[in-house]
Amino acid sequence: MVRNFEFDIVIWGASGFVGRRVAHHMAARYGSGGDLRWAIGGRKQAKLESVRSELGSAGTDIPIVTGDSHDVASLEALAARTKVVCSTVGPYAKYGSELVKACVSTGTHYCDLTGEAHWMRKMIDAHQAEAEKTGARIVHACGFDSIPSDMGVFFLQHKAKERYGIPCSRIKLRVKAMRGGFSGGTLASLIYWMQEGPRDPSIRRVMTEPYSLNPKGQRQGPDRPQSMRAVAVKYDDDLKGWTMPFFMGPINTKIVRRSNALLGYLYGEDFGYEEAILIGSGPVGWVIATIGALGVGGFMLALALPPTRWLLKKFVLPKPGQGPSQRVRENGFFDLILVGKLGEGNVMRARIKGVGDPGTESTSKLLVESAVCLAQDSEKIAVGGGFWTPASAMGELLLLRLTTNQALSFELV
Ligand SMILES: NC(=O)c1ccc[n+]([C@@H]2O[C@H](COP(=O)([O-])OP(=O)(O)OC[C@H]3O[C@@H](n4cnc5c(N)ncnc54)[C@H](OP(=O)(O)O)[C@@H]3O)[C@@H](O)[C@H]2O)c1
CATH class of the missing domain: 3.40.50.720 (NAD(P)-binding Rossmann-like Domain)
Structure with a gap:
């Protein structure tokens, strides 16, 4: 009809x-x-x-x-x-x-x-x-979650197939630079999830299981729940710098894995994917990455505990309907790097850039x-x-x- x-x-x-x-x-x-x-x-x-x-x-x-x-x-x-x-x-x-x-x-x-x-x-x-x-x-x-990740991987895999005839078996996304703010609605969604999580164990399961958005029977692959740990600081050998977890990683990676399954495993059944923020090299890079990871972990903990959540909501965080100023929105940007690995040591890299505050x-x-x-x-x-x-x-x-x-x-x- x-x-x-x-x-x-x-x-x-x-x-x-x-x-x-x-x-x-x-x-x-x-x-x-x-x-x-x-x-x-x-x-x-x-x-x-x-x-x-x-x-x-x-x-x-x-x-x-x-x-x-x-x-x-x-x-x-x-x-x-x-x-x-x-x-x-x-x-x-x-x-x-x-x-x-x-x-x-x-x-x-x-x-x-x-x-x-x-x-x-x-x-x-x-x-x-x-x-x-x-x-x-x-x-x-x-939105910002998860189009840059999802379409970035789609783009790189097409280029890999054009050049080598096969997709990358591993891709990692690194946030090289990013500037912007959060709207009140974004924080309200996070807080709502934090409040509902303890009441409903299925919420935690979906959040921590890497393939939880895949169709039934297709929830396995090389990625492990540990890849989404909130405070892990690691060294990236390819980009020569320390990394800290990217707070959007847990959702973006699930969307990318679901895309792979829905696309009939266009990226391969053994495809692995992860995301992190690239900080910098040397001891200074490690210190900044560690402080950043602890800061994000501390913020999440403060949101999870009712008294600190109440204080943050009351005095610090933007309320629904509020958001970053025009200056922050206009001066915002992001710069992402994707590193894809194929067999025989071949590596492909792609860069994805967006102009304007990522979240708005x-x-x-x-x-x-x-x-x-x-x-x-x-x-x-x-x-x-x-x-x-x-x-x-x-x-x-x-x-x-x-x-x-x-x-x-x-x-x-
Ligand atoms: N994916 C991303 O990258 C990304 C980025 C930013 C935001 N977001 C998400 O986008 C959503 C909106 O964020 P925001 O900051 O724009 O939130 P917001 O300013 O609080 O806006 C929420 C909207 O929902 C409307 N609304 C609330 N209750 C309603 C009801 N019962 N019936 C109809 N409409 C109702 C509000 O209407 P009134 O104006 O009448 O109150 C308002 O238009 C959030 O879920 C946030 O997490 C995602």
Whole structure:
């Protein structure tokens, strides 16, 4: 059955900190009144009108859709009106489940910014079979976690196959440099996970098991839970420097492993993948890496313990709706290196760069391009309905959009 949609994309949660940036980038890149029919949505009409007015002339004609994450009928009505829902309403485990269900049942494509692995697992288990029937393509993790990692590995593996005829059997990602901030919603998601974790042992299992997002029967491979230890400091022989854990590593690596499984083991069944932050060489590098790792570990511990969590929430951390200043957002960036190893000592390296604060500006551009890809490249996307990763759903189509529209750069080095 061919459905007629009123909209190609609805940006759901456009009144939030990141949602506003998504609407801004959508307007700046695609304007209004053109080929792409998009709308902004959320729970409060007045707030959405103020978002629209901030978009200037590009936003004048943008329609507004209202609803509530806890009002199922409003979510079903939303999903029925659009080809793609692009959601920035989080914590997703708290506000996202009914929307995913509505998209799956109406056959509406969906993308979001979640990095909440346990919630993704829950959604896949609950709705995969129905999404296959209705044709809804559901793509989580379309922000800084996990597009640079997922698409970076996809890019490097294609180059490895072109050059050597085989993929890299090991790839590691190193964060060479990064600057930016966190939005209140990101911290709210982390805190929500910290609060729910002790009550539900399955959450901890999904977080610590490297292949927990893979389909059933495909949850084995060379990577071990130890590779995700929070405070490990190691020396990287290839890049000659000390490394500390990358806080996004636990989710990014799971997405990359799921991509490999969903792509029919395009990277090989023995493919291993890990991520870390590259600090520097010598004793100074070790000291900084150790302090950094202990700092991140201490912060996570403080968030896990109710009294310190309360203090951090009350006096230190940004609240939902808040986020980094314009200066921080505009001056932010990231620079990632991927090192891939093939047999016979062959090594390939790729560099991925993004401009703008990773957690807000860059993330917004990545989500915009994912949503537009799902909407406009729908006929070209090879896979049917189901829960996908960015690389397994959109692969080269998304790579082309990201590079053409300067959302990310990928190069072999
Ligand atoms: N993957 C990444 O790299 C990345 C980066 C940044 C953020 N994120 C994720 O993106 C999400 C949003 O972050 P944020 O900082 O933008 O959060 P935020 O500012 O708190 O925005 C949350 C949005 O959810 C809406 N909302 C809350 N309850 C709702 C309900 N019952 N019904 C409908 N809408 C509701 C809010 O509406 P009101 O305005 O009406 O309150 C707001 O629009 C978080 O889950 C965060 O973890 C991911």
